[in-house]
Amino acid sequence: MLPKVISVFGLFSSFVVAGDATLVRDVNTTISHSAVLECSIQDRAITDWKSLRFYWQDDRNVVLYSYNNGRKVAEHVNELYQHRVTDFPQDIVRGNITIVLKNLTLDDNGRTYSSFAAVLDDSGTTRYHLEHTQICEMTLHVAVLYQEPRLDVNTEAMSAVCSLQGGFPAPDIQWVLLHNSSHQAVESRNVNTETKQNVHDHLYSSRSILHIPAGRHEAVSCLSHNPTLNRTVKVTHYFNTGAAESGIVGGREAKPHSRPYMVSVQYRGVHSCGGILIQRDFVLTAAHCKNETWGSCTVVLGAHDITKKERTQQRIEVDEYFAHPGFTGQYEYDIMLLKLKKKAKLSKNVKTIGLPEGKTSANMKCAVAGWGWTTAHDCPSNVLKEATENIEATSNCENIWQQYFNSDHMICTNFTKKSGGICRGDSGGPLICKNKLQGVTAYTSPEDCTDLSYPHVFTKVRFFIPWIKETMKK
Numbered sequence: 001m002l003p004k005v006i007s008v009f010g011l012f013s014s015f016v017v018a019g020d021a022t023l024v025r026d027v028n029t030t031i032s033h034s035a036v037l038e039c040s041i042q043d044r045a046i047t048d049w050k051s052l053r054f055y056w057q058d059d060r061n062v063v064l065y066s067y068n069n070g071r072k073v074a075e076h077v078n079e080l081y082q083h084r085v086t087d088f089p090q091d092i093v094r095g096n097i098t099i100v101l102k103n104l105t106l107d108d109n110g111r112t113y114s115s116f117a118a119v120l121d122d123s124g125t126t127r128y129h130l131e132h133t134q135i136c137e138m139t140l141h142v143a144v145l146y147q148e149p150r151l152d153v154n155t156e157a158m159s160a161v162c163s164l165q166g167g168f169p170a171p172d173i174q175w176v177l178l179h180n181s182s183h184q185a186v187e188s189r190n191v192n193t194e195t196k197q198n199v200h201d202h203l204y205s206s207r208s209i210l211h212i213p214a215g216r217h218e219a220v221s222c223l224s225h226n227p228t229l230n231r232t233v234k235v236t237h238y239f240n241t242g243a244a245e246s247g248i249v250g251g252r253e254a255k256p257h258s259r260p261y262m263v264s265v266q267y268r269g270v271h272s273c274g275g276i277l278i279q280r281d282f283v284l285t286a287a288h289c290k291n292e293t294w295g296s297c298t299v300v301l302g303a304h305d306i307t308k309k310e311r312t313q314q315r316i317e318v319d320e321y322f323a324h325p326g327f328t329g330q331y332e333y334d335i336m337l338l339k340l341k342k343k344a345k346l347s348k349n350v351k352t353i354g355l356p357e358g359k360t361s362a363n364m365k366c367a368v369a370g371w372g373w374t375t376a377h378d379c380p381s382n383v384l385k386e387a388t389e390n391i392e393a394t395s396n397c398e399n400i401w402q403q404y405f406n407s408d409h410m411i412c413t414n415f416t417k418k419s420g421g422i423c424r425g426d427s428g429g430p431l432i433c434k435n436k437l438q439g440v441t442a443y444t445s446p447e448d449c450t451d452l453s454y455p456h457v458f459t460k461v462r463f464f465i466p467w468i469k470e471t472m473k474k
């Protein structure tokens with residue numbers, strides 16, 4: 001028997017070679033993404049691939065892809081897979097029989113895909129170089145990301161509840177208590193976790209209750225792990241800083257560097273506004289962040305704790321300020337571009353975010369982030385915080401804010417005391433909906449940013465795209 005397959009790789013790939021022929025591998029990915037079923041016939045004896053035949057099928061023997069006589073044989077492909085497979089004809093002629101399966105659903109989860117191939121001897125006789133043989137075998141694991149976990153702590157009852165919704169597969173939940181600056185795993189008898197699967201969409205939700213043992217704890221964290229993506233999300237509650245501390249006001253500490261486009265706009269080393277890196281040399285922020293008495297200000301990129309000199313940080317001076325010409329110091333056109341003296345170095349911790357394509361709609365859940373005030377009357381935050389707000393119906397924004405709100409170029413959001421939201425010092429930061437930049441933090445109730453009767457207002461980035469593009473050309 002000839003050695004056949006060797007070449008493999010992929011997202012989250014791990015592999016085992018079974019026997020001497022078939023390559024067995026897991027392919028882990030997320031729903032609606034694609035999976036690369038990478039397989040390549042490596043046989044030096046084969047120089048002529050004209051007679052290559054191969055097909056891919058799933059564990060129900062349903063054919064995804066079939067190839068013979070130098071072309072794809074569409075009639076062999078089952079309708080379940082029609083329009084879902086991408087091939088690479090230019091690579092096939094070298095024995096690379098990789099295909100890509102698109103639009104993954106949970107129906108594809110756990111399926112095994114195998115490829116079989118044959119290559120005739122180039123003498124044209126019926127001798128095979130490679131007989132009809134199984135080459136590769138891939139098991140697909142499809143995950144659905146959980147929504148942001150919620151952590152509610154009741155310090156009277158000394159209990160904490162961590163809730164997760166809408167994910168796949170079932171999460172592993174772990175609790176950690178921070179005690180005298182060291183982490184302690186929590187004993188299982190203090191934890192009660194319940195996980196349910198929805199029969200319609202197959203998604204899991206999970207609720208874990210921790211009975212906090214007596215002791216002087218500094219913080220409690222809930223860690224949820226997605227086994228398919230090998231990814232853990234952590235939410236932390238700090239006891240000493242008061243109720244539901246974390247977000248901006250309320251909310252939570254952001255996972256360090258999970259928002260690599262976040263900028264702290266500083267004057268004399270003091271945070272004054274948030275900003276958003278949209279091009280290596282341009283930061284988007286709010287026009288009201290400009291202070292004539294400032295002189296030059298600096299942007300800090302790649303930061304999590306702005307009071308520290310983190311190695312990931314880049315400090316760049318602002319070269320030019322482009323407040324929108326329509327900004328009069330009031331509420332309208334509250335948007336500004338900062339041109340940096342030099343281009344940011346992009347890295348894992350410093351990335352640009354693109355300008356939005358889609359729109360927002362009422363009730364969409366969006367994220368806000370910043371280093372601003374953590375309670376209405378307290379002080380700015382050292383670490384980046386984030387919270388979730390809800391897009392409010394335009395008519396409500398107009399009814400409440402009256403002449404201050406212009407739906408053409410503003411978006412407004414509602415929030416709860418629990419979810420928290422933006423406050424002083426968060427101006428100029430982003431409103432992110434479905435991973436797209438939609439707004440720049442503009443204004444809240446001047447008396448109290450946590451006043452639920454006044455929705456928070458953001459400058460609508462989409463409206464300003466032509467101005468942004470034009471200005472960045474200067």
Ligand SMILES: *[C@@H]1O[C@H](CO)[C@@H](O)[C@H](O)[C@H]1NC(C)=O
Pocket residue numbers: 007040088091096097098
């Ligand atoms: C096989 O083809 C795919 C698609 O073009 C490519 O990504 C991959 O690197 C190729 N593998 C080998 C071993 O050539």
Ligand SMILES: *[C@@H]1O[C@H](CO)[C@@H](O)[C@H](O)[C@H]1NC(C)=O
Pocket residue numbers: 082083084102103
């Ligand atoms: C695959 O997904 C894309 C984007 O969501 C969609 O436009 C397309 O219709 C889908 N194709 C199939 C075959 O479901």
Ligand SMILES: *[C@@H]1O[C@H](CO)[C@@H](O)[C@H](O)[C@H]1NC(C)=O
Pocket residue numbers: 180216
């Ligand atoms: C915390 O740890 C430090 C150093 O290990 C120790 O000196 C101190 O007594 C501890 N405090 C408490 C409250 O346990």
Ligand SMILES: *[C@@H]1O[C@H](CO)[C@@H](O)[C@H](O)[C@H]1NC(C)=O
Pocket residue numbers: 012013014026027028141169227228229230
């Ligand atoms: C892929 O997903 C499976 C199923 O959840 C899991 O057992 C396996 O560890 C994952 N592999 C990697 C490399 O994360």
Ligand SMILES: *[C@@H]1O[C@H](CO)[C@@H](O)[C@H](O)[C@H]1NC(C)=O
Pocket residue numbers: 230
């Ligand atoms: C999951 O990730 C951790 C750290 O990122 C790594 O050490 C571990 O090997 C990974 N597990 C699997 C199954 O790939």
Ligand SMILES: *[C@@H]1O[C@H](CO)[C@@H](O)[C@H](O)[C@H]1NC(C)=O
Pocket residue numbers: 291292293294
């Ligand atoms: C400008 O900054 C100074 C010093 O930080 C401050 O006292 C003043 O109120 C600011 N002006 C505006 C318009 O924000």
Ligand SMILES: *[C@@H]1O[C@H](CO)[C@@H](O)[C@H](O)[C@H]1NC(C)=O
Pocket residue numbers: 362363390391392393396414415416
């Ligand atoms: C937020 O606004 C949406 C859209 O108008 C509405 O459905 C929802 O009930 C509001 N939520 C709160 C807490 O006011």
